[in-house]
Amino acid sequence: MSSATASPPDVRLTARMVLLPDQLRVEYVLANQGKSVLAVYDGGAGPPDQEWPDLTGKVYVSFQAPDTVHLKRVRAPLPKGLRIRNVRIPSASRVEPGAERRVRFALKLPLAEHSEYFPDHAGASWDERTAKVAQLWIGLFRATPDTVFTPLPKRPDIFRLRGRFGPQEFVVAEQALELPVRVRT
Numbered sequence: 001m002s003s004a005t006a007s008p009p010d011v012r013l014t015a016r017m018v019l020l021p022d023q024l025r026v027e028y029v030l031a032n033q034g035k036s037v038l039a040v041y042d043g044g045a046g047p048p049d050q051e052w053p054d055l056t057g058k059v060y061v062s063f064q065a066p067d068t069v070h071l072k073r074v075r076a077p078l079p080k081g082l083r084i085r086n087v088r089i090p091s092a093s094r095v096e097p098g099a100e101r102r103v104r105f106a107l108k109l110p111l112a113e114h115s116e117y118f119p120d121h122a123g124a125s126w127d128e129r130t131a132k133v134a135q136l137w138i139g140l141f142r143a144t145p146d147t148v149f150t151p152l153p154k155r156p157d158i159f160r161l162r163g164r165f166g167p168q169e170f171v172v173a174e175q176a177l178e179l180p181v182r183v184r185t
Contacts, residue, residue: 008169010034015136015173023106024179025052026071028136030103030171032095036142039149041168042073042103043091043158055105061114063183069111069131074139075168076116088116089165091158094149095140110180126182134177141166 015028032038046053060072078084095101110128143149146164151157 008034008171011038011140011169011171013136013138013171013173015175017134017136017175017177019109019177019179021109023052023054023108024111024134025104025106026136027104028102028138028173029100030095030138030140031100032097034142035097037097037147038095038140039092039143039147039159039161039165040095040101041075041090041092041139042101043093043152043155044073045091045103045155045158046105048155048157052104052106054108056108057114059105059107059114060116061107061111061181063113063129063131063181067130067132068135069133069179069181070135070137071107071111072137072139074137074170089161091152092149092161093157094143094159110182112182113184125185127185129181129183131179131181132176134175134179136173138171139168140171141168 010033012031012033013028015026018025030040044058046055062070064070075090093101144164144166148162149159151159
């Protein structure tokens with residue numbers, strides 16, 4: 001597993017990414033070493049009975065020149081200059097103090113850039129690139145007494161969030177890995 005470049009210091013993220021002929025497999029562990037309950041924006045998951053659920057289209061993908069691909073499980077930032085009527089708050093997991101969350105998922109190759117507020121559209125043009133570094137970003141916030149975790153009916157381990165939200169913090173794990181990425185031009 002790769003080491004994490006963690007901020008905040010009381011949350012640790014380790015990840016292992018494996019390249020197969022048709023998919024990228026990502027496995028990570030997020031450890032809450034602090035004293036607060038964490039609301040982690042990684043609840044968008046595949047069926048619980050799948051060992052490697054395909055989360056293509058549910059993970060934000062962006063290419064950062066010259067050779068880094070970001071895989072983001074975060075609350076998407078609002079784009080500047082656009083009016084947004086509905087802000088989607090992603091499903092979340094709840095990680096208690098001293099607990100760990102282990103997650104596995106797969107993404108189809110080649111990876112394709114994907115974001116919440118700039119969806120794919122007919123007529124988009126793409127360029128093929130090769131990333132040499134993959135970064136997994138996980139967004140989270142520290143739950144407040146006003147944060148309400150409502151379990152999803154079919155996934156009691158995943159929650160809809162309501163109430164007060166703290167500022168989003170990020171933990172990042174990085175791995176040297178050569179993989180194909182379709183970049184929107």
